[in-house]
Amino acid sequence: MxxxxxxxxxxxxxxxxxxxxxxxxxxGKRGKKVLCIDSDAQGNLTSGFGIKKKSLEFTVYDALLGRKTLSDVIIPTDFKNVSIVPATSDLAGADIELIELENRQSRLKMQILTVKADFDYIFIDCPPSLSLLTVNALCASDTVIIPLQCEFHALEGLSQLVESIKLVKLRFNPNIDIEGILFTMYDGRLQLTHQVVNEVKKHFPTKTFETIIPRNVRLSEAPSYGMPCVYYDKNSKGAQSYESLADEIAANHKPRKILSA
Ligand SMILES: Nc1ncnc2c1ncn2[C@@H]1O[C@H](COP(=O)(O)OP(=O)(O)O)[C@@H](O)[C@H]1O
Ligand SMILES: [Mg+2]
Structure with missing residues (x-):
């Protein structure tokens, strides 16, 4: 599962x-079967894997509205063991359309349940809002990764997000947990960076990843080649930091040992 x-x-x-x-x-490189679900109308996850949006017949939008099943809209990527449910700008209207529908907050969850047995990890890339699409993602998820840029307003935004996660936990998804807060675009030369990191660690001592993602130009170049940076330049600092994050997450989710008699 x-x-x-x-x-x-x-x-x-x-x-x-x-x-x-x-x-x-x-x-995926480590042999895990991975599904990525793009839940942002910008479709950056989709293009990040080199998928041409114009070529797409169906997307996550069709699955959310119930016109297609999730397995109908899963496509393979060129990268080992990774499949994707793509998104295009169609999804921009989904928030308003979903309001009218039954089980509007749990539509993605229902769809995911039908494919959960086929993968080891399913990642949902959320839009930059606390909209119904994000609520759908939180309702469907076991855990949440919160990428955080070390800047002045980061903490304010973080407490708002944590409140939303608590609300979803209370109303719809009692088992949801924070996988970890991930410091991104880290620049150790900046004083503010250290202040933000210390402040977050003080509030969430057990919830910050050990891995910190540095600001690295290779990470920002890779999407224009339609490749994850861990393929585009695997020796770059950026790629290596994501490799070490993958190790951390894999260690958090070791398959449970089945006790023999
Ligand atoms: N660690 C990093 N170093 C440098 N550039 C980065 C880094 N992480 C992301 N970027 C770039 O910053 C921009 C925003 O990142 P993105 O992952 O699209 O953010 P979000 O999905 O939260 O909107 C993109 O152009 C991306 O390539
Ligand atoms: Mg994005």
Missing amino acids: AVVIAVANQKGGVGKSTTAVNLAAAL
Whole structure:
């Protein structure tokens, strides 16, 4: 059974899609079967795997509205063991359309349940908002990765997101947990960076990943080649940091030993 992990932060440009693409690819390299679900109308996860949006017949939008099943809209990527449910700008209207529908917050969850046995990890790349699409992702997920850029307003946004996760936990998904807070685009030369890291660690001592993602130009170049950075330049600092994050996550989700008599 797959562990379902949402990558969420209502702020844009903090490294959500970069994290989803590289983590999925790194775990795929290790022999894990991975599904990525793009739940952002910008479709950065989709293009990050080199998938041409114009070529797509069906997307996550069709599955959310119930016109297609999730397995109908899964396509393979060129990267080992990684499949994707793509998104295009169609998804922009979904938030409003979902309001009218039954079980509007659990539509993605229902769909994921039908494929959960086929994968080891399912990552959901969330949009930069606390909209119904993000609520759908949180309802469907076992855990959440929160990428955080070390800047002045980061903490404010973080407490808002944590409140939303608590609400979802209370109302819809009692087992949801925070997988970890991930510091991204880290620049150790900046004083503010250290302050933010220390402050977050003080509030969430057990919830920050040991791995820190540095600011690295290779990570920002890779999407224009339609490749995860862990393939584009596997020796770069950026790629190596995502490899070590993959190790950390794999260690958190070791398959349970089945006790023999
Ligand atoms: N660690 C990093 N170093 C340098 N650039 C990065 C890093 N992480 C992400 N980027 C770049 O920053 C931009 C925003 O990242 P992205 O992952 O798309 O954020 P989000 O999905 O949260 O909006 C993208 O252009 C991406 O390539
Ligand atoms: Mg994104």
